[in-house]
Amino acid sequence: MVFLRLPVNVRCVPAFATSMRQACYLLCLAMLALTSNSHADDIAALPQVSGPVPVTAQSHPFGAADHTLRPQNLTDLGYIEEEFFVSGLANVYDWPERGRLDVRTAQTPYTTRVLIRRPADSARFSGNIVVEMLNPSNLFDLNIGWAMSHTQMLRNGDAWVGITAKPIAMNTLKQFDAGRYAALSWANPLAATDPQNCEVGGDTTQATENGLIWDIHTQVAMWLRSADSTNPFRYHQAASAAQQLYAWGYSQTGSFLYTYINAIHPHVVDAIGEPLFDGFLVAVSSGPAPINQCADRIARDDPRRPIKNVGVPVIHVMSQSDYLFGIESRQPDSDAPGDRFRRYEIAGSGHASPDELYWGPKPADLIQAGRAVPPLACNEGPRSRFPNKLAFNAALVWLDQWARDDIAPPRAELIQVVDGQPVLDEHGNVVGGLRSPYVDVPTSTWNGNSTGESFCRIAGHEIPFSQDKLTRLYPTRADYVDAVTASVNELVAQGFLLAADGAGVIREAEQSDFWE
Template sequence: MTKRIPQATLLPRTENSFPWGAADRQLVPTYLEKYGYEEEEYLYSGEADVYTLKDGRAQVKFSNAPYTNRFIIRKPKDPKKFSGNVVVELLNSTNSWDVSPMWCLLWQKMLHEGDIYVGVTVRAICTQTLKQYDTKRYEKLSWKNPNPNPGPVNHNILLWQHCLPDCEDGLLWDMLTQLGNLFKSEQGTQIAGKEVEKVYAISCSQSSMQLSTYINVFHETDRVSPVEVPYDGYLTYSGCRMVALNQEESPADVTDEIQMTKNCPVPLLRCVTQWDFKDFTGHINLRRADSDEQGDRFRLYELAGQAHNSFSGAFYRPGYEEIAQIQKITALPHTDITALPLEAFMRQALTNLDLWAREGIPAPHAQGLIEVDENNMEVLDENNNCKGGFRFPQLDVPVATYCSGTKKNDQDSCCVYFSEEKLKKLYPTRRNYIDKIFKAIDVLEEQRFFSIEDADQMKLDTLKLAVPCRNHSSKFEA
C-alpha cells in the first residue's frame, strides 16, 4: 500500500495578510509568544480519491483528484520543547467558516506540555469563506469535483448542507490520511522542528461525525481499508453518527451495522453530552461497551449535565473584525452557559489518550451510562438532574439544576440555582458543603478524570462560592 504524502507550502503572515482564526485575533486573543509558541499557516496539495460505500467497504469512485487544502499550526519556537505529539483538530464548519472548539478546551494543556496543534479545514464551503476573507491569500485552495458529470447534491441529510456542486466534500478522507502522513514524513519533521512521535485526531460536533466516519470506514481492524491510517489515537466530543462518503449519496441509516464504531486498533475516547440524547444525533443507537482489547480500544463518556457548547467556546473564536470581513452576523457571546469543569475533563482525557497510546495504560472507565426510560429520555433525580453517566462534582454535590438547552440557544446549557432555603437544607453549614464537594473532586482526581493541578484549582474556585446561601459569610462554620 503506497503512502501518499502531500506537499506543504508556507503561507507567510504579513502586515496586511494573516491566517483566518489566528490566535491573536480571536475574540479573546491568545498571545502565543508569551508561551514560547509561534503560529504558521500552510497550504498542502496532493491527489485524493472519492469513495463510495459498498457492502460495508470504501470503494474508489473517482481517483487521483488534485486538491489544495490548508492547515494552521501552533508549535514551540524551540524544537527541544516539542513533546513529540501532533494534535490535529478537524475544524468545525457548522457556520460555513472554520472554528476550533477543541482548541478552546485544550490549548492550555497543549502549550504547557509542548504539543503541536494543527487545525485543518474539512469542508469545501469553508474554503469559499476563506477566499471571501482574503482572496489573494487563499486563491489556490481547491476541492474541485472530479466527476465530469456531477449529479445533484444530496442536501437532505444532517451534515452536507451548504454543499458546493463544483466541489466534492468527499475528498476529505484522503486529505486526512495524507495530512497524518505528512507529519510522519521528513517534511513533517522539518515543519515540527524534530521528529514527530505520535499524531492524534480530535473533533467536536459535526467534525466528530466526520471523524467517526473516517474511523469506522478506514480504521477498523476487520474492515479492508484502501489506505494505511497514520493516526495513533482519537478524541471526539459530541457527535458520533456517520456522514456520507461523498456529497451525492446519503449516509448509512443510524441503525446500520457500519454506524457502530468497533474494532479500532488505536485508542478512541468518545465524549458525548446530555444534549446528544436528542433524536437526530443518533447517539442512543450507537452506545456500546468499553473495551481494552488490542484491536478494539474504546471508551465512552456520557457527560451528565453538559450541553453541546462549552463556556470557553463562546470566547476563543474568530473576532468581530474577521466575521465582518466575511459579511456574516453573529450574536454577542453570553455568559449564562453552565460552567461545569468540561475543560479540566477534556484536558485529562487527552492525557489519558496519550498514556494509552504510548505506554499501554488504559483510560479510566466512567461510572456508567446516563439512565434513560422506555422513551430514551433521561431519568431525572430529585433535583431534576439526570441520573448516571460521568458525573462532574457539581452533579453529585449540586447547588443547581443543570439544563441541556436555553431560551437563547438550544445547544447551550444553563443552571437554575436552588433557593437559599433548599441550599441550607442540603448543606446546613458551609463546612458541610466544602467537605462534600472536595471529596467528590478528590475521587475524580484519584480515578484520573482530573489532573492534580485542575483538581486543586477547582477547590480554590469552590472556596469563592457563597454556599449554602449567596450572602453567606465566606468563613467556615463549625
C-alpha cells in the same frame, strides 16, 4: 485497488523504537512516492506544502490565536502559530458496505489550509500532536479542540494542528481575505451536468466536493510524520519529532472522524502496515457522515455505524445535550488489544459551549468574512458555563496513556435512562454519566438543551439554586469548599479528573460568594 499497496516487506512496525519507527515511516513514504505515479487511482503519498504563510499588519490567519474573542499571546506561552497551505490529489469514494471502499472519482486536485500551534522549543514538545478537522457547522472554522483543551496541551507541551475540512469553510476564508486564501480549492472534478454530480443543498454546492476530506486528513498526517523540508515538527533536525498523532473531531467533524475510522483507516493501515493515527477522540457525534456529498445518510441500524476493532484506542464522548439523540450509538467499553474503546457521557455538559466562541474568530473577523456572530446567550440566559474542559482534558491524557503505555482509562457509568428519559436526582441533575464536582456538589441545575437562535437547542443553560437552598446545602463557605475538595479528591483518585484541573475547581470554590 483503492489505496496503494506497498511492495512485500515494506512495512512500518509499531513495536519499533521511536527512531526506528520514524525511519520506517520515511521508507514507507519514499516507496509510496516512487510507486504512486504508476497508479492513477491511488492516493497521493505526500502532499505539497507551502508556508508558513506570512503574517502582516494587513493579513493574518482566520482564527489566529491573537484574533479570537479572548485573544491569546502564544509567544508568552512559549508557543508558535503557523499557517500552511496543503495541496495534493484526493480520491472521492463510495462506501457501499463495511470493509469495502470504491473510488468514485480519482486523483482530484485540492488545496486547503492547516493551522499549527506548537512549542517554540523542541525540548518542550511532548511528541504528541492533536490533529483536528475544524468544525464548519457555523459555516466557518471553529477550533473546538483547542478551545476545550488548550490548557492541557500547553501544560503537557502538546502541539495542535487544525485542518480546514469542508468547502463552505474555505469559502469563508476567501471572503475574509481573498488575497491570502486565493489558492484554496475544493473544486468538484465532475461537471454540473454529470449524472454523478447530484443536486445538493444547505451548505453544499455542486461546484465543490465535501468527500475530499478523507485523503486530505491522511495526507496531512503523512506530512506531519515526514522529513519533508516544510514540516515544522522537524525542528531543524533530519526527521520529524512527532511521536503520537491523535485525531480529534467534534460534532459535525466528530461524524467525519466516525467515517474516517470505519471507512478509511483500515485501508490506510493496509497500505502502510500500521496506523497513521495512534488514537481517536470522537466527540458529540452518534454516527458516520456520508462518504461523499451525494451519498445517502447512514441508517441507525446500518452495520457501518459501530466503531469496532480499530486497532488503536478510541474514546467516544457525548454531552448531556445529545446523548439521548445518539443513544443507539452506545457500545460496551472494551479493553481487547485490537478493540480498545471507551464511551463517556458528561453529566451536566452542553454540546455548544461558550468556549468554542471565546477562543473562536473574533466578531470583527466574522463580519469581515460575511458570517453571523453566534450568540453567547439563548432564551433561558447565557450558554451553559459548565466546564467541558474537565472531561476533555482527562480524555487526552487517557488516550495518550492508552496508546503509549497500554494503561486503560477508567470506565464510567452512562447517564441513566428509563423509558427514553433521563433519571434525575433531587436537584434536577442527571444521574450517572461522567461525574464532576459541578453535579456532585451542585449549586445549579444543569440543562443540556435551550431554546433560541443558532445552536441554542444544544447550547444548554444552568438554573442557579436559590440562596435559601444554597445555605441549606452548605451553611458556610467552609462547608462548601470542604464538600468540593472531597469530591475532587475522590474523582482524582478514581482517575476521572486531572489533579491540576481539580486544584482549579477547589480554587473556584474558595472564591465563591454565596454567603456575601
